[in-house]
Amino acid sequence: MDNIRAKKGFIIDMDGVIYHGNYLLPGVLEFVNWLKQENKEFLFLTNSSERSPKELQQKLERLGIEVDEHHFHTSAIATASFLASQTPGGSVYVIGEAGLTNALYDAGFSMNDVNPDYVVVGDTRSYSFEKIEHAVRLVLKGAKLIGTNPDLTGPTERGIVPATKALIAPIELATGRQAYFIGKPNPLMMRHALKKLKTQSDETAIIGDRMDTDIIAGIESEIETVLVLSGVSSRDTVKRFPYRPDYILDGVGDIVPGYSNK
Numbered sequence: 001m002d003n004i005r006a007k008k009g010f011i012i013d014m015d016g017v018i019y020h021g022n023y024l025l026p027g028v029l030e031f032v033n034w035l036k037q038e039n040k041e042f043l044f045l046t047n048s049s050e051r052s053p054k055e056l057q058q059k060l061e062r063l064g065i066e067v068d069e070h071h072f073h074t075s076a077i078a079t080a081s082f083l084a085s086q087t088p089g090g091s092v093y094v095i096g097e098a099g100l101t102n103a104l105y106d107a108g109f110s111m112n113d114v115n116p117d118y119v120v121v122g123d124t125r126s127y128s129f130e131k132i133e134h135a136v137r138l139v140l141k142g143a144k145l146i147g148t149n150p151d152l153t154g155p156t157e158r159g160i161v162p163a164t165k166a167l168i169a170p171i172e173l174a175t176g177r178q179a180y181f182i183g184k185p186n187p188l189m190m191r192h193a194l195k196k197l198k199t200q201s202d203e204t205a206i207i208g209d210r211m212d213t214d215i216i217a218g219i220e221s222e223i224e225t226v227l228v229l230s231g232v233s234s235r236d237t238v239k240r241f242p243y244r245p246d247y248i249l250d251g252v253g254d255i256v257p258g259y260s261n262k
């Protein structure tokens with residue numbers, strides 16, 4: 001544990017680590033206070049492409065956690081910056097929420113539903129047959145198919161909801177094209193995070209609740225990994241994977257010296 005406490009930078013997943021829906025997990029307030037007191041560099045990194053950093057900051061504020069907007073990074077922003085490096089000033093047709101369209105506008109993209117360079121799909125609740133049909137036609141005409149994150153489902157208080165990989169599947173099946181996904185475990189997300197933190201991989205730890213996104217992302221980027229059991233994984237889940245995290249904790253509170261949840 002001293003190894004983890006000594007790290008300079010922390011990459012922190014949100015769902016299942018910080019909150020569950022609109023419920024703040026135990027020990028999070030203590031952990032964030034500790035990060036601030038110890039002058040750690042930290043970045044909340046989420047695969048969800050629905051919300052903007054500002055909206056995530058406001059969500060945490062409502063839950064009683066005060067952190068600046070620059071501490072957030074999403075798969076929507078990573079997607080926008082990747083596409084801007086590939087096709088500067090390009091155009092996109094988007095199936096997604098404001099968090100995604102705003103990130104694409106900010107990266108210099110314009111919206112185009114006639115002959116876009118890309119069809120970009122992200123987490124959304126406004127999803128329709130009409131949009132799928134249109135996206136299929138654009139991809140067949142030559143638009144490249146991009147998914148913000150490879151999650152099949154996402155957690156809500158009401159249970160799971162379909163996420164980007166499930167939403168993009170009909171377009172892949174109908175066109176016979178495979179989408180390229182940007183979010184975790186794509187190492188692009190980790191490189192962006194380290195650049196934002198300005199820390200080296202060996203000075204940084206990633207904390208997450210999923211073996212198949214957070215932990216594998218850390219392993220493949222040689223960043224020390226902490227699995228917390230406050231989200232989707234249990235000790236049994238860990239046994240099903242051919243790799244293991246460096247640390248397994250009940251929650252982020254366990255990183256704070258003297259913290260007790262009893």
Ligand SMILES: [Mg+2]
Nearest residue numbers: 013015016209
């Ligand atoms: Mg999570």
